[in-house]
Amino acid sequence: MGEKRFFIFGAGYSGKAFGRANSQSAPILGTTRSPGKFEALKQAGIEPLHFDGSLTPEIGDALRQTTHLIISVAPDEASDAVLNAAREAIRAKMPALEWIGYLSTVGVYGDHGGAWVDEGADCKPVSKRSMMRVAAEQDWLTLGREIEKPVAILRLSGIYGPGRNALVNLDDGTARRLVKPGQVFNRIHCDDIAGALWHLAQRNLGGIFNVTDDEPAPPQDVVAYAAGLMGVEPPLEIPFETAQLSPMARSFYGENKRVANKAIKAAGYSFRFPNYRVALERMWADGNWRDGEPRSPMNRS
Template sequence: MSGMQVFIFGAGYSAKAFAAQRPDKTIRVAGTTRDEAKFPTLQAAGIAPLTFDGSGFSTNIISALADATHLITSVAPDDAGDPVLAAGRETILGAMPNLSWIGYLSTVGVYGDHQGAWIDETAECRPTSLRSRRRVEAETDWLTLGEKMGMPVAVLRLSGIYGPGRNAFVNLRDGTAKRLIKKDQVFNRIHVADIAGVLWHLAERNLGGVFNVTDNLPAPPQDVVAYAAEVMGVEPPPETPFETAELSPMARSFYGENKRVSNGLVRNAGYSFRYPDYRAAFDAMWAGGNWAGDSGSARSPIRAS
């Protein structure tokens, strides 16, 4: 790993967890954000911050890319396609002499609805939302670029992300937790530490391919809230029928997709999940007192809905 340098487009929640897990402090990590106000939090996480608004690569970005050995991107596609490729495909192709691996963070939303069935990476992608259709196109673009470069590209299809500061404990504390009931509905989820762990596992070994990065236990969302309330020692919010719940169009669209996603391929690649299910993760976060993350004190008053 000596000399490893990582560049991240879209250095947000997962990227900060990734930087915090680096196994060797000599590994340099740079990452982009749209907002310079986020520079201090990236620097605190060990990420050298740069701005990228999708319109082009600055000289600072081009310079950092020239030294990078590993490239990670989590920037969501827009109407024009993948913003990173649109802004700098030729730079990636011709001005990154040290590059040996690319990681692209996608979503299990690319699979669409499979009516609760178990699926793996061989399942048909039949996305229902525009944002997921764009993700399929972006995945293809990055994999095609990798083939052209003779470069391994790992596409990580992520389930719903949670971790410190983003979890049912926080929602219960803030009074925003809901127990929505939709018959037979299940979701997978993934702790941010395991996203970081999988990224390091694949990057260190220069492994390419498509990988589901998700937990072992797809479960009804109301069960997750109920378990968090039990751990906290508070009353869970009342059950609410999905049909009558007040939800944003995006939130409601998530319930239109029902599937159980297997993580067997990434486990076969040698990765052991730190948090194989939400119960293990909630138990650890509560015991460790880090569940609130940067969202406030773990000792804040609890307001159950």
């Protein structure tokens, strides 16, 4: 088997974490819609390419050499931009392709009233964006069957990590403790998304995997725990009913479930951050919670 070559459609927050975790120094190319983000991709070890919904000759050349394809672009309300642009190239112009990974969301399960769900649970998407995700998952699985290549669907919970976490929100003064009785969310640290992707890709494993932590928890508890680490007072609790929220934010609270992760563990993956406490403690101790760059935990300026 020759050298692995990775291509990421949509090398954003999770894609850059994947690039930083490249211990084998495999070639990784990734797309962005904004050339202004090229430098950030390079710093994460990703060769940047511009993708605006159509394949350029450069992207076509890269795909022909790609062994492992990762898609981290959400479908819009009409269609899946990557499938629209690249379906025929994937079918006919990727002779080296071994594996496809598609980053989806646990939003496909919809609301289960706080009950546990696993990969066998019914998908009952509530929002239009989650309905489009269910359709996109099926389209990628179908394409994989057509070309006889494994497709891994990674259903991700709420993504956090350096630069995106309750410590940052408290430091910025934007943290809120919304309380909706009985409401819980799962979370996933970006390094575990990267770790799960590398684990599945290195083994060419296909299937559906919930990539999520072990401990669904009320969001107000996460803020309180972060405040304790920082030695600051947590913000006052706000009843959900009276909170000013965007329609998008409010829609997240319309879904309540506890997401199990047995399939990815059965595939042999061990989580670095099995719950929010371990992750917040590590980021605070390492001082990389703000932007990934280590600093003194007491220097919050």
